[in-house]
Amino acid sequence: MKILVVEDERGLRENITTYFSEEGNICESCCDLATAIAKLSIYHYDCILLDIGLPDGDGFAVLEYLKLNRRDEVVIIISARNSLDDKIRGLNIGADDYLTKPFHLAELKARVIAVYRRKAANGKNLLVFNEIIIDLHGRTVTVNDTPIVLTRKEYDMLLYFIANKGKVIAKNALAEHLWGDEIDMHNNFDFIYTHIKNLRKKIIDAGGKDYLESVYGIGYKFKAI
Amino acid sequence: MKILVVEDERGLRENITTYFSEEGNICESCCDLATAIAKLSIYHYDCILLDIGLPDGDGFAVLEYLKLNRRDEVVIIISARNSLDDKIRGLNIGADDYLTKPFHLAELKARVIAVYRRKAANGKNLLVFNEIIIDLHGRTVTVNDTPIVLTRKEYDMLLYFIANKGKVIAKNALAEHLWGDEIDMHNNFDFIYTHIKNLRKKIIDAGGKDYLESVYGIGYKFKAI
DNA sequence: CAACGGCTTCAACATTTCTTCAATATCATA
DNA sequence: TATGATATTGAAGAAATGTTGAAGCCGTTG
Numbered sequence: 234m235k236i237l238v239v240e241d242e243r244g245l246r247e248n249i250t251t252y253f254s255e256e257g258n259i260c261e262s263c264c265d266l267a268t269a270i271a272k273l274s275i276y277h278y279d280c281i282l283l284d285i286g287l288p289d290g291d292g293f294a295v296l297e298y299l300k301l302n303r304r305d306e307v308v309i310i311i312s313a314r315n316s317l318d319d320k321i322r323g324l325n326i327g328a329d330d331y332l333t334k335p336f337h338l339a340e341l342k343a344r345v346i347a348v349y350r351r352k353a354a355n356g357k358n359l360l361v362f363n364e365i366i367i368d369l370h371g372r373t374v375t376v377n378d379t380p381i382v383l384t385r386k387e388y389d390m391l392l393y394f395i396a397n398k399g400k401v402i403a404k405n406a407l408a409e410h411l412w413g414d415e416i417d418m419h420n421n422f423d424f425i426y427t428h429i430k431n432l433r434k435k436i437i438d439a440g441g442k443d444y445l446e447s448v449y450g451i452g453y454k455f456k457a458i
Numbered sequence: 459m460k461i462l463v464v465e466d467e468r469g470l471r472e473n474i475t476t477y478f479s480e481e482g483n484i485c486e487s488c489c490d491l492a493t494a495i496a497k498l499s500i501y502h503y504d505c506i507l508l509d510i511g512l513p514d515g516d517g518f519a520v521l522e523y524l525k526l527n528r529r530d531e532v533v534i535i536i537s538a539r540n541s542l543d544d545k546i547r548g549l550n551i552g553a554d555d556y557l558t559k560p561f562h563l564a565e566l567k568a569r570v571i572a573v574y575r576r577k578a579a580n581g582k583n584l585l586v587f588n589e590i591i592i593d594l595h596g597r598t599v600t601v602n603d604t605p606i607v608l609t610r611k612e613y614d615m616l617l618y619f620i621a622n623k624g625k626v627i628a629k630n631a632l633a634e635h636l637w638g639d640e641i642d643m644h645n646n647f648d649f650i651y652t653h654i655k656n657l658r659k660k661i662i663d664a665g666g667k668d669y670l671e672s673v674y675g676i677g678y679k680f681k682a683i
Numbered sequence: 684c685a686a687c688g689g690c691t692t693c694a695a696c697a698t699t700t701c702t703t704c705a706a707t708a709t710c711a712t713a
Numbered sequence: 714t715a716t717g718a719t720a721t722t723g724a725a726g727a728a729a730t731g732t733t734g735a736a737g738c739c740g741t742t743g
Binding site: 386424428449450 | 699700701702703704709710711
Binding site: 447 | 719720722
């Protein structure tokens, strides 16, 4: 999962970032409104953890930006203000959850997962796509009831593909999603071929269809059959 | 077990805290409503020992907070007020038990254990998972009827794993749960490896299966077979 | 104060995953 | 169809992470 943390308080920001990174997510962060919007205009995230009190304006602007551009990122507000008004306002503009500081990182994680699955799936902690079933908690995947073991990159990739099923995903968008800013964009992304190959093989070996359609010159599409 | 003691009378608070700490629990405390709610919004506890008469309001607010946020902590009210109304009210809002001051620590302990097991398991004093049987009262564990001796960390870890069986638990989430806020999150958590190793060995040596599955790059999962 | 148990640190080693690379195949288009 | 660009694949080295035993630390106990 790719997460953006918008939080000006350095310690908290780093804690959150470290935590979610170690959970196996790609985590980026920034500390003001302008950078947040700049990043959002370039990149796509699965989830945004948004502080309301920022040095150059309040976080509601981010929500408005997302709404205006019909984006589907999950937004969880993390705010020091515990006012009901803020909460209502935030949820009204499109936030998915509201958490008052201070909070337990484990709780934040639980909410991220909860909100993500509420948005992506059907209320359980399962993400189901035809014969592919992903247990978000157990981090396991089965194809036709055959369990398959995925590495981090493969798992993240599969999640990303299913979240964007039917859409063409450019190779560099995929790279960006899986590696964050760490990646040298002048790279030729050769390694993606390998990860695609491995994921494909694992799904097919377990009796699944070949969902990964390559789009010549662009990237890949997860066939939404 | 991780316990929060909310009690404004200093002597009693320290007695309880010391007592439960020495019993091998992680025990935190605070002396007013505001701090209690603040702590609860950050951390998760297994059990809350809650005084009703607090300097900045009455403890029922804590219960309301927990109910509102659909939390599952066990709450035992410890109050000087011996009115039936308070008791009924408390239990109605979601408290699990009610104890009138003064009381013996041993009795408090008994109630904590009773309530914890009532909630967690099957009405007995035992938490049973396949061939692993945990006696919450005696703080003993048997595997295939072979008693194994666990240290505090190992015991807490086992409890946490069983409570979250089937879910992947990140290394840092585990650290957070076992060491509370004392831990430096920049630590590499090397010691966890050792505790895992020891717990694993003790279970296997006693003839148990290897339930502790490591999830590369993330953490561990207690296999829910 | 010596012995002990439990917790943590460390370093060597084992395992898993990621990336690179080169050979081969496929595709778009001139 | 010939050509250059892009994709697929397997193998292998590099990097990251996990496992293990031993040793040190530290508070407790006798």
